[in-house]
Amino acid sequence: MLKVAIVGYGGIAKGPHTSAWKKIENAKVVAACDIRPERLDLAKSAFSSNIGLYEDYKEMIDKEKPDIVDICTPNYLHSPIAVYALEKGAHVICEKPDAISVEDALKMQAAKEASGKVLMTIRNNRYSAGSQYLKHLVTSGQAGEIYSGRCGWIRKRGIPGKGGWFTTKAQSGGGPLIDLGVHMIDLAIYLMGNPKAVSVTGNTYSKFADNTEKADSSHATFGQAKEDGIYDVEDLAMGFVKFDNGSCLQIEFSWASNIKRETRFVQLRGTKKGLEFRDGIIDVFDGGRNTKRARIKHNVDARKLDTGIAKVLNGHEANIRHFVDVITKGVEPVFTIEQGVDMIKILSGIYESAQTGKEVLL
Ligand SMILES: NC(=O)c1ccc[n+]([C@@H]2O[C@H](COP(=O)([O-])OP(=O)(O)OC[C@H]3O[C@@H](n4cnc5c(N)ncnc54)[C@H](O)[C@@H]3O)[C@@H](O)[C@H]2O)c1
Structure with missing residues (x-):
């Protein structure tokens, strides 16, 4: 079982990250860190009264020795927390954007390379059913x-x-x-x-x-x-x-x-088709009068596509599952x-x- 520690328990952590970690069978949230104590109470009630609660992420990483650190803090903290976690031997999944400067992003890359651990930044929009359907249209050559x-x-x-x-x-x-x-x-x-x-x-x-x-x-x-x-x-x-x-x-x-x-x-x-993904709806244009329209949730079963990553309809969950599969099964990121x-x-x-x-x- 992979031990997960979350840093920053605000809007995105208590929503999509919490529901994803609860569904992923081979990972367990063992600790959470936030500088606001009331946010830690939310983490405790979301997971278990036994999880470790911290106001300092370094202390949490040092004491808990998690396999995974999940970073959900404001953007300027992504790079320093990721670098610290990688140096301490954890795999890191970090919310977008990667960093607030090229210099900070390069520090993350260097720490990842030195540690040999997995570092991925959330790109939940890639993993939605609609995006995977579009990827399939492109990679199968249908759009030219x-x-x-x-x-x-x-x-x-x-x-x-x-x-x-x-x-x-x-x-x-x-x-x-x-x-x-x-x-x-x-x-x-x-x-x-x-x-x-x-x-x-x-x-x-x-x-x-x-x-x-x-x-x-x-x-x-x-x-x-x-x-x-x-x-x-x-x-x-x-x-x-x-x-x-x-x-x-x-x-x-x-x-x-x-x-x-x-x-x-x-x-x-x-050259063969124009593709548009707008507000959850896909339109495929071929220059003629006909438009093929797909309302993703109803008409497209992304699980049957061959792009290899769309197993669920929720982008965050699919993204975090993929990250865990890269660690545990060595799948291509x-x-x-x-x-x-x-x-x-x-x-x-x-x-x-x-x-x-x-x-x-x-
Ligand atoms: N992928 C998406 O769709 C999506 C959507 C919203 C936000 N985000 C990203 O998620 C991140 C957080 O956004 P949010 O909307 O949840 O913000 P938020 O302000 O609701 O939550 C951030 C949390 O981090 C805590 N925090 C601040 N400094 C800290 C520190 N030093 N140590 C520990 N915790 C600390 C804050 O107290 C707060 O609880 C941002 O990077 C944002 O860009 C991504």
Whole structure:
């Protein structure tokens, strides 16, 4: 039985991570750490009154000697906690984004390589049934050559924890580009066959720092809002990524925008088919009048696809199960730490381009 220790027991830990660990047969949560004692009470009632409870992650790792450390803290802590856990001999699963700077991401990669342990960052959107269906359409050749894409996650009103860590650049690394972009840019690149990004351009805007309108998106309940807190990140980012194989990706991410409604999407242009995954619905276009539409949960049984990882419909559970299978069964990881470093290079490059007004070569 693998011993699991969770660091950070906030929104994402008590939801998807807790339900995943409870279902995974060969792993058991033995300890949790949070700097807020009331969060530890939640962990105790979610798992068992016998689990170890800590306010200091180093003490937890030293005493419990877990096989796995699951990192669910604010972004700036991902890298230092991952490095510490790897150095102490634990495998690490870490929430997205990988890190808040390229330097921090490289430290994680170096610690992983020195330790020989498994380090994966959550990419739950890759593992959903819909994504696996799209991956199957691409890898089976049905869409032809994928030569360009567009992706985005545009919220109308959905700033997470305004004034708290999410909107404080030193703790989050940025706004919707790093928070939401990591999900959809990763999904687009994964579906495109992981081409290597070679250059980026982008613009960012911060127009809602002083807007006191009540957020109307359920996502705005993430994190902890703080009146008179810091808001020094963007609320809209637009950009363009070029890849080594000649393909490109147009991107758009917002926490707050004056648009019709919130939407998230990946659109791929292939020589045989165009694919669009928008708000849980897949459309397949062939240039004619017909559109093949698949409502994933009802029409597509991803468990029958040949992509090798979709065993369940929930992205987080499938992601964490895959991580455990990499450790225990030696299965080929679908996410590599190099892809994580490349992702942070793309995001940091877009922030740099927004500041300098120039294209950034990666
Ligand atoms: N994959 C997804 O879909 C998804 C969704 C939401 C959040 N996330 C990611 O999960 C992470 C946490 O986000 P959240 O929404 O749960 O935030 P949150 O603020 O609700 O939870 C973070 C928790 O970490 C604790 N914490 C802070 N510093 C700590 C420390 N030094 N040691 C131990 N605990 C500490 C906080 O007290 C809090 O309980 C972020 O990296 C975020 O990007 C991912």
